Amino acid sequence: MKLKVLVVDDTIVYRKILSDVLADFPSVEVVGTASNGKIALSRIESLKPDLITLDVEMPVMDGVQTLEEIHKMKLGIGVIMVSTLTKKGSEITMKALELGAFDFVTKPDSESREENIKQIRASLAPRINHFLKRFELKKALKGDRAQKKEEKPREPREPRPAPPSRTPGRSTYEKSDIVAIGISTGGPNALTKMLPMLPGNLGVPVAIVQHMPPLFTKSLAESLNQKCALEVKEVQDGETVRKNVVYIAPGGKQTKIVAGANQARIFRVTDDPPENNCKPSVDYLFRSVAREYKSKVTGVIMTGMGNDGTLGLKVMKSFGAVTMGQDADTCVVYGMPKIAWDAGVVDMEFPLEKIAAEITSTVKR
Known part of the structure; x- marks a missing residue:
């Protein structure tokens, strides 16, 4: 099963770049795009993405406002913020990360489109991989819980042995400075x-x-x-x-x-x-x-x-x-x-x- 991603950015250039980069990952399916947060919210119900790349600065509804609505609606969707290297961009990104966005990437400003694509791919790859591992683990745990509900009660198992204890690196009476x-x-x-x-x-x-x-x-x-x-x-x-x-x-x-x-x-x-x-x-x-x-x-x-x-x-x-x-x-x-x-x-x-x-x-x- 592929990770379904919705790309949200107010510039058509970056919607295209992000969509193309994400589509190159074998584990990802780009299910749609949106030019602002309001449109993105309207498309979430029908597209049912697992992850959104969310532009920080957008008209109508910016990244933080969109993230706040996602939380209010309890959609449980992962969010990677896409930010500019500006003071305003950093401040908005900080609010989004404090609200629980998974991570962020910055928009490169090279004059070469190829270089911009290369930098975004390098930034997105580890974040997508880690998010995918987290996503698959959550799905596995959810399926395991559902299966346990359907199963008949089992005999209790012997508890697993605790991991070996570790000795603190110094006397417990010494104070840190x-x-x-x-x-x-x-x-x-x-x-x-x-x-x-x-x-x-x-x-x-x-x-x-x-x-x-x-x-x-x-x-x-x-x-x-x-x-x-x-x-x-x-x-x-x-x-x-x-x-x-x-x-x-x-x-x-x-x-x-x-x-x-x-x-x-x-x-x-x-x-x-x-x-x-x-x-x-x-x-x-x-x-x-x-x-x-x-x-x-x-x-x-x-x-x-x-x-x-x-x-x-x-x-x-x-x-x-x-x-x-x-x-x-x-x-x-x-x-x-x-x-x-x-x-x-x-x-x-x-x-x-x-x-x-x-x-x-x-x-x-």
Whole structure:
């Protein structure tokens, strides 16, 4: 069974590009297009798409308004936002991601149509693949539940053995002096839920790498700052690391923490190359945090695709830091946390709603 996709964009050029790119995926069937959100909503009932690519800025009804209506109607459709690399585009995209959009891609601005198609294909491919895995899993679970309802009650089975326990990387009595978080797909929505649970007197800095391009990280920081007891800001090169501040690494750059004057620590924002195809990279930040804070670190890996963060957590663990991950049930994509867990560099996994309390416990000992 193919993934049915509806393409929604107000420009005929991008409706055509997106439709052609998606049609090339063997697992996808483009069932229709629409030029704005209002038309898209009218076509959802008849076309019954599983996924929508939704332009952020459109006349009549923009991407956020459309997404809000999809939620109100409880349609259960996946949404990938298609955004421009502008401040307005980043702000609207941030709202959409906080509302639960699966992910987003940015519209390339090359003068070559072929180059634009190449870039969109490269951006869409991993997102479609991960969404398809999630979609198939949900369908399988739904079918399994339906089958169980029809079956006669069975004899209870022996419980499965619990996974082997892991020894925390350091003494449970030692207090962390910093929290470092790596996150990607599903991140804005997860951070919107988790960060407001942290107290305003946390007592330590929080440094976050969220995989995003320039402008988007600033919009994310501004949005989160309105919701949190802690101050949330985008990192500036050379600024001192302060307690009770959440720092978001800027998109398109690498961010690390280094020693400054008078025992202070400062951020350095560099143009070093990507790691794991990521800029900012979780590994890049995590290594610097481990070097500067040694064992007094709480490392957290959350929802996202890929393996960024695993090697950084390994360095943290070598110094005796405590590490935790988001569990599979609450991840939009259980990729980064799974790879880190399988590598043995995560001490504990927790559902999203418990992560803030667990973080607080490691810095308030």
